[in-house]
Amino acid sequence: MYNSRLETMPLEELRALQNARLSSLVKRVYENVPFYKQQFDVIGLHPEDIKTLEDIHKLPFTKKTDLRDNYPFGMFAKPMDEIRRIHASSGTTGKPTVVGYTEADLGVFDEVVARSLACAGARPGMKLHNAYGYGLFTGGLGMHGGATKLGMAVIPVSGGMTERQLTILQDFEPEVICCTPSYAQTLADELEKRGIDTDSLAVKYAVLGAEPWTEAIRSQVERGLGVRASNIYGLSEVIGPGVSQEDFEEQGSGSYIWEDHFFPEVVDRDSGEPLPYGEEGVLVFTTLTKEAFPVLRYWTNDICSINYDPNGKRTHIKMSTIKGRADDMLIIRGVNLFHTQVEEVIHMFDYLSPNYRLLVDKKGAMDKVTVEVETVANVEPENEDLRGRLKKKVKDFIGLSMEIVLKSPGSIPRSQGGKLSRIVDRRVKSV
Numbered sequence: 001m002y003n004s005r006l007e008t009m010p011l012e013e014l015r016a017l018q019n020a021r022l023s024s025l026v027k028r029v030y031e032n033v034p035f036y037k038q039q040f041d042v043i044g045l046h047p048e049d050i051k052t053l054e055d056i057h058k059l060p061f062t063k064k065t066d067l068r069d070n071y072p073f074g075m076f077a078k079p080m081d082e083i084r085r086i087h088a089s090s091g092t093t094g095k096p097t098v099v100g101y102t103e104a105d106l107g108v109f110d111e112v113v114a115r116s117l118a119c120a121g122a123r124p125g126m127k128l129h130n131a132y133g134y135g136l137f138t139g140g141l142g143m144h145g146g147a148t149k150l151g152m153a154v155i156p157v158s159g160g161m162t163e164r165q166l167t168i169l170q171d172f173e174p175e176v177i178c179c180t181p182s183y184a185q186t187l188a189d190e191l192e193k194r195g196i197d198t199d200s201l202a203v204k205y206a207v208l209g210a211e212p213w214t215e216a217i218r219s220q221v222e223r224g225l226g227v228r229a230s231n232i233y234g235l236s237e238v239i240g241p242g243v244s245q246e247d248f249e250e251q252g253s254g255s256y257i258w259e260d261h262f263f264p265e266v267v268d269r270d271s272g273e274p275l276p277y278g279e280e281g282v283l284v285f286t287t288l289t290k291e292a293f294p295v296l297r298y299w300t301n302d303i304c305s306i307n308y309d310p311n312g313k314r315t316h317i318k319m320s321t322i323k324g325r326a327d328d329m330l331i332i333r334g335v336n337l338f339h340t341q342v343e344e345v346i347h348m349f350d351y352l353s354p355n356y357r358l359l360v361d362k363k364g365a366m367d368k369v370t371v372e373v374e375t376v377a378n379v380e381p382e383n384e385d386l387r388g389r390l391k392k393k394v395k396d397f398i399g400l401s402m403e404i405v406l407k408s409p410g411s412i413p414r415s416q417g418g419k420l421s422r423i424v425d426r427r428v429k430s431v
């Protein structure tokens with residue numbers, strides 16, 4: 001454990017810390033960010049009205065559109081001469097979201113990423129193969145700072161150039177790798193193609209995140225790279241990677257949210273009402289300590305649930321894996337669909353690999369989904385029995401009839417280093 005005092009703090013103590021941080025945060029944003037002052041004034045709210053976390057529901061949500069409306073620096077709570085770094089995340093439409101960090105914020109960033117890496121199995125003295133992209137994306141530099149703080153040697157490979165990644169994995173002998181789960185699949189594929197035995201590699205742990213993934217990909221990557229793979233979650237608006245992290249020895253039970261810095265809520269996606277622990281809804285964060293770019297009740301659009309784990313090593317709350325983003329959810333003939341649901345069904349078949357994509361078309365007035373999925377090596381895609389069984393399982397588990405196309409290994413586009421989109425929506429063109 002990297003910072004055992006903070007990570008195992010008794011809940012009452014954690015709440016007291018969060019309460020103190022929340023009331024100071026609310027004052028800071030009211031005084032320094034015109035957007036928040038105006039939001040408060042419109043509903044007649046005063047910073048003194050927010051004394052504890054019990055009052056947090058009085059605060060309005062902050063949404064991505066609010067950040068866009070204040071592009072690029074309007075949400076900063078500190079003057080530019082106190083800003084030490086700027087990142088941006090490119091949305092699918094419009095202007096990117098711009099975020100800033102003071103020196104203290106970069107310290108928090110390093111701290112939470114160091115905790116996350118340790119939680120994933122990394123230790124001081126190990127080497128980190130960092131295949132997250134360096135640049136405006138928070139992945140590369142974020143993991144870099146945290147690994148340095150933990151006492152690791154960072155290999156700043158960045159994303160892409162797969163051939164070079166393999167050489168470094170073989171020659172530099174990193175014990176830990178971090179990248180997107182889809183890029184880990186690409187690397188696993190390439191190792192197999194070249195006949196490189198994972199026993200010849202030093203790598204033991206993979207820290208995967210930045211896009212939704214399920215146990216199907218975990219099995220493939222763990223086998224293909226010879227690692228224990230754990231989930232890292234985060235978003236630029238809250239800090240970057242390291243908002244939450246799964247413990248490598250508690251796989252499948254959720255990821256610890258570092259709630260001394262990031263206070264989570266899960267709310268109903270339609271009404272915005274807070275939901276009880278364990279219920280699935282939209283994840284919302286309040287950054288308790290950030291100086292340059294604090295957010296109050298930031299609506300992430302990510303769908304998951306949160307709950308405490310009485311058997312966990314740490315006291316902080318855990319979040320389930322992200323099912324998908326509310327704005328990536330498909331509504332097909334009235335049924336809500338996330339691509340991760342299809343991934344889970346694929347995982348039930350030994351002869352299928354989680355290299356897949358969903359093609360969405362319009363056929364007359366109806367939307368139609370085609371699942372393209374690769375078979376594993378030595379299994380012919382012309383397998384009517386397998387195709388029929390997958391079609392039935394998809395219908396049984398998801399409640400939708402989908403077209404199934406089995407493909408040969410290697411025929412579906414792979415991640416070239418960054419986030420992979422598994423949905424190809426062709427409806428706009430075919431209307």
Ligand code: DLL
Pocket residue numbers: 089132137138139208209210211212213231232233234235236237240241242300302321322324325
């Ligand atoms: O993706 C930060 C990050 C970098 C996280 C490296 C983990 C590792 P953004 O580009 O702002 O930041 O994208 C944030 O990506 O709201 C989620 O929808 C998605 N996302 C991030 N991590 C996960 C994850 C980075 N572990 C958006 N599982 C978030 C599912 C994830 N989705």
